[in-house]
Structures are given as C-alpha cells and as structure tokens.
Amino acid sequence: MTEGLIERYRARLPVADDACIITLGEGDTPLIRLENIPEANDRNIELFVKYEGLNPTGSFKDRGMTMAITRAVNEGSQAVLCASTGNTSASAAAYAARAGIACYVLIPDGKIAMGKLAQAMIHGAVVIQVQGNFDDGMRLVKQIAAEAPITLVNSVNPYRLQGQKTAAFEIVDELGAPPDFHCLPVGNAGNISAYWTGYSEYAGFPTRACNHCDGQCPWLAEPVADKLPRMLGYQASGAAPFLRGKMVEQPETVASAIRIGRPQSWELAWAASRESEGWFDEFSDEEILKTQAMLADNEGIFCEPASAVSVAGALNDIESGKIPGGSTVVCTLTGHGLKDPDIAMRQSTAPVQKVPAELDAVKRVILG
Ligand code: AN7
Numbered sequence: 001m002t003e004g005l006i007e008r009y010r011a012r013l014p015v016a017d018d019a020c021i022i023t024l025g026e027g028d029t030p031l032i033r034l035e036n037i038p039e040a041n042d043r044n045i046e047l048f049v050k051y052e053g054l055n056p057t058g059s060f061k062d063r064g065m066t067m068a069i070t071r072a073v074n075e076g077s078q079a080v081l082c083a084s085t086g087n088t089s090a091s092a093a094a095y096a097a098r099a100g101i102a103c104y105v106l107i108p109d110g111k112i113a114m115g116k117l118a119q120a121m122i123h124g125a126v127v128i129q130v131q132g133n134f135d136d137g138m139r140l141v142k143q144i145a146a147e148a149p150i151t152l153v154n155s156v157n158p159y160r161l162q163g164q165k166t167a168a169f170e171i172v173d174e175l176g177a178p179p180d181f182h183c184l185p186v187g188n189a190g191n192i193s194a195y196w197t198g199y200s201e202y203a204g205f206p207t208r209a210c211n212h213c214d215g216q217c218p219w220l221a222e223p224v225a226d227k228l229p230r231m232l233g234y235q236a237s238g239a240a241p242f243l244r245g246k247m248v249e250q251p252e253t254v255a256s257a258i259r260i261g262r263p264q265s266w267e268l269a270w271a272a273s274r275e276s277e278g279w280f281d282e283f284s285d286e287e288i289l290k291t292q293a294m295l296a297d298n299e300g301i302f303c304e305p306a307s308a309v310s311v312a313g314a315l316n317d318i319e320s321g322k323i324p325g326g327s328t329v330v331c332t333l334t335g336h337g338l339k340d341p342d343i344a345m346r347q348s349t350a351p352v353q354k355v356p357a358e359l360d361a362v363k364r365v366i367l368g
Contacts, residue, residue, distance in 0.1 A: 002028070005166045006066055012169065012201065012219040013162055015070065022069045022099045026062035027166055029054045031174050031330070036298040039318050043325035047314065048179070049295075050171060053303055053336030057119060060164065060191060060334045061091035064155060067163030069095040072151040078102060079150045083130075083137030085187065085257050086116030087335055092153050093123035104150070106130050106137035111256050113304070113340035133251065134188075135262040155190030156264050161209050164191055168198025171330055178202070178229045181323055183310040183331040186233040186242060186280065187258035189269035191334065196272035199228050207275075209268055229330075231278035233269065234313035236288060236306075242269065242280040254285040254343065257306035257335060279322075283312045289347050291315070292337070302337030302344070310334075 004023030006015055015021070030051045034040065040047040052060035069092075072080055079102035082092045089105035089112075096103035103125040107117070111133070120127050130137045138154065145152035155161060172178050178199055184192045197209040204223030206216075235242055239251035239259050248261035263269065273280060283291075285305075292308035295301045310331040317323040337344055355361035 004066060005063060005163065006070065009166045009169055012217075013067065013166075014159070014213075014217075015067075016074065019070060019074045021066075022073055022095055023066050024056035024062065024094065024098060026055045026066050028170065029167075031171060032299075032301065034299055037315070039315050040329075043318060045318055045323070045325060046328045047318075048175075048328075048330045049301060049311065050167060050330055050332045051301065051303075052167070052332055052334050053307070053339075057087075057091045057094045058115070058336035058339055059087040059091065060167065060332065061087045062095070063166055064160030064163040064190070064194070065091040065095045065153065067159040068151075068153040068157050069099050069101075071159045072153070073099045073101065075151075077149070077151040079104065080153045081141050081145060081150045082106070082153045083134060083141045084112070084154075085134050085259055086112035086339070087257055088154060089125065089127075090116045090119035090123075093120045093125035096125065097123040102126070104128065106141055108133045108137060108259070111259060113256055114342060115339040134260050135251075138262065138264065154264065155188055155194075158209065161190055161194040161197060161265075164194030165198030165201065167332065168195045169202060172199070172202050172225050175328065178225050178227055179330040180229060180327040181232055181278075181314070181317075181329045182229040183232045183234065183314045183329065185255075185258055185306050185309045185332070185334055186235050186269065187239070187260040187263065187306065189233070189242075189263035189265035191332070192231055192233045192272050193265045193268035195332070196231055196268075196276060199225070203228055207268075208271060228276055231272045231276040232313060232317065233273060233278070233280045234309045235280065235282045236309060237282045237284050240282040241266075243282045253288075255288055255305040255309065256340070257304060258309070281313050281316065283309055283316070287312050289343070292344075293347060296337065301333065303333040304335040304337050304339045305343055307333040307335050
C-alpha cells in the first residue's frame with residue numbers, strides 16, 4: 001500500500017504524533033534520466049526529470065495539499081479555500097473530498113485548462129469563476145480567509161511548502177547526493193522556495209520558509225547531504241516578474257498554470273536564488289511549446305506547457321555553458337500533459353487520417 005509522503009518523511013515534517021493523516025498516496029514520483037537529448041549527451045551532462053505529473057491529481061500540488069489538508073482537518077476546519085490557475089484547485093478539491101470537508105476555488109474566467117476544471121468539478125468543489133486573473137483571485141481569497149472560518153490552502157499556507165520540500169528529499173535519497181543544478185518553472189514561486197527548503201534542511205540549514213520552530217527544527221540536527229544545488233527558476237516571457245524585477249499587471253502566456261504576475265513567495269524565491277547562487281530566465285510561448293513537444297517526441301514524456309519551461313531553461317543554459325559539462329541537472333516536470341489536451345492537440349503535427357474500415361485502405365497508410 002502506498003503510504004504517502006507524510007508517513008515517509010514524518011520525522012522531517014511538522015505533523016503531530018496523533019494527527020489523522022489525509023493522503024492519496026502522493027509523492028515517490030519517478031526520477032527519469034533523459035536519454036535522447038544531444039545537448040546533454042555531448043557534454044556528459046546527466047539530465048533528469050522529476051515527473052510530478054504522476055501524483056494522484058496529476059501535479060506537484062498534491063505534496064503540499066496532503067500537509068495543508070491534514071493540518072486543516074486536525075485543527076477542526078470544515079472548509080478550505082484557494083485561488084488557482086488550475087492545479088491547486090484540482091488538488092484541493094480532491095483532498096477536501098477525501099477528508100469530507102467543503103472546498104471553494106476561485107479560478108480566472110476561461111483561463112484554466114479543461115482537465116483541471118473537470119477535476120475541481122467532479123470532486124465537488126464550489127467553483128467560482130472570477131472575471132479577472134489569478135492575482136485578482138489571490139487578493140480575494142486572502143480577504144475572505146481573514147474574515148471567515150475557512151482555511152486558505154494556497155502556498156501562503158506554510159504547510160504547503162513543508163509538503164512540497166519532500167520532492168528535494170526524494171531526489172537526494174535517489175541520487176545519493178543533491179544535483180549540481182535544479183531547474184523549475186516559476187509562477188507563484190512557492191515550489192522553488194519549497195525545494196530550496198528541502199535541499200537546505202537535508203544539508204542541516206534552516207530557511208526562512210520555516211514557520212514553526214524558529215529555525216530550530218529537530219530534524220536539522222541530522223543532515224544527510226553535504227552540498228547544495230544552484231536553483232534555476234524559469235518563467236514565461238509574458239508573465240515574468242522575476243525578470244522584470246517587479247510585479248506584472250497583465251500576465252499572459254499559453255502556459256496557463258504560470259500566468260501569474262504577483263508571486264506570493266516573492267521574497268522566499270529571491271532568497272533561494274541568491275543563497276544558492278542561481279538565476280532566473282524567461283522563455284517565449286513558442287519555445288515552451290517546442291520543448292513540450294520535444295519531450296513527448298524524443299523521450300515519451302508528456303508534461304503540461306508550464307512544466308516544459310524547466311527543460312527549455314536547462315537546455316538553453318547547457319548550450320550557453322552556464323551549466324558546465326559534467327554537471328548533474330534535475331528539472332521538475334510539475335504537471336501532466338493530459339491536464340491540457342487542447343494545447344497538445346492544437347500544436348501536434350502528427351496527421352490523423354480517416355479511412356474506410358477496409359484492409360486496403362489501412363495498408364495504404366501503413367505500407368504506402
Ligand atoms: C504545472 O495551481 O499556481 O511557482 O494555482 O500548476 O509554486 O506557483 C500553479 C502553479 C508550475 C508554478 N507548474 O509553481 C495554481 C498554481 C505547474 C503549476 C507552477 C504551477 P509555483
């Protein structure tokens with residue numbers, strides 16, 4: 001039976017001994033070595049993807065949600081609330097259903113992928129379509145959570161990052177050491193902050209994402225790693241506040257998951273970048289979609305557009321030499337490609353051929 005990440009990493013998570021755990025068996029996702037990428041092979045670079053699309057609801061959000069919903073339930077909360085570009089709402093809806101509590105989600109009108117909306121609906125969340133973008137939704141849910149007895153489960157909830165840090169633990173446990181570089185898509189900037197917390201704690205250092213014991217977490221006394229990766233954060237050009245150095249008012253990108261102009265973890269993500277000696281970069285929608293298609297075509301791995309920006313960034317930095325030959329690199333593929341079938345269909349060049357149900361017709365297509 002899959003035990004879920006809280007049981008697996010319980011000694012390094014702020015969970016009470018007698019807590020009732022809400023889990024769907026999240027975590028323990030595959031770390032896949034890419035084999036057919038000439039840019040990496042030619043430079044003796046070991047390039048891995050952490051395929052988070054294989055979590056129960058198809059994205060990395062489940063790591064944070066098992067923690068956030070577990071905390072909410074054990075504190076007696078009857079309802080949770082989030083703003084979302086899609087994946088957070090899908091995950092919150094599923095874990096709230098599992099826990100038997102109510103879930104309210106605010107999504108930007110017409111701007112979330114169909115698979116994610118279907119998830120929120122089938123799990124019985126109250127879906128509120130806001131005539132605005134994610135940042136508007138975020139402003140509204142913070143105001144509601146301040147007034148009403150309802151738990152906010154966006155990544156401003158510190159337990160979300162606590163759950164998400166376990167992805168870094170899994171990578172170190174599997175590789176035997178941290179990678180030299182870790183590449184991530186950046187939207188609201190919670191995940192890059194969570195990974196940095198995970199890597200830092202495994203090396204015995206607290207980060208400022210720690211909210212519960214003033215940097216005195218008991219697990220810091222037992223480090224298992226003796227180095228830290230450099231954190232590389234990549235954004236879509238139309239929604240790239242970390243590249244602009246300020247908030248973006250009208251974010252726009254085909255990668256709807258990261259169509260975010262006002263990242264909530266702004267300070268934490270800058271700290272991760274600075275402390276790890278990493279950097280941010282940006283990519284056009286065209287480059288993002290090209291990378292998504294390349295991964296599907298060359299490696300058999302289907303991720304959603306937002307996820308592909310991590311690999312676009314890694315390949316760009318490998319080619320430029322910013323990531324030197326001989327490095328070990330991990331890219332997080334944050335969400336499954338099936339979340340957004342419309343995009344995949346639209347950009348797919350594979351011909352779909354219609355034929356009569358006759359042997360000769362099929363033969364003509366296959367044998368020419
Ligand atoms: C596939 O679901 O913000 O930088 O509301 O779904 O931690 O925000 C999603 C974000 C990357 C960015 N990849 O992570 C939401 C939401 C995928 C995502 C990100 C998201 P953060």
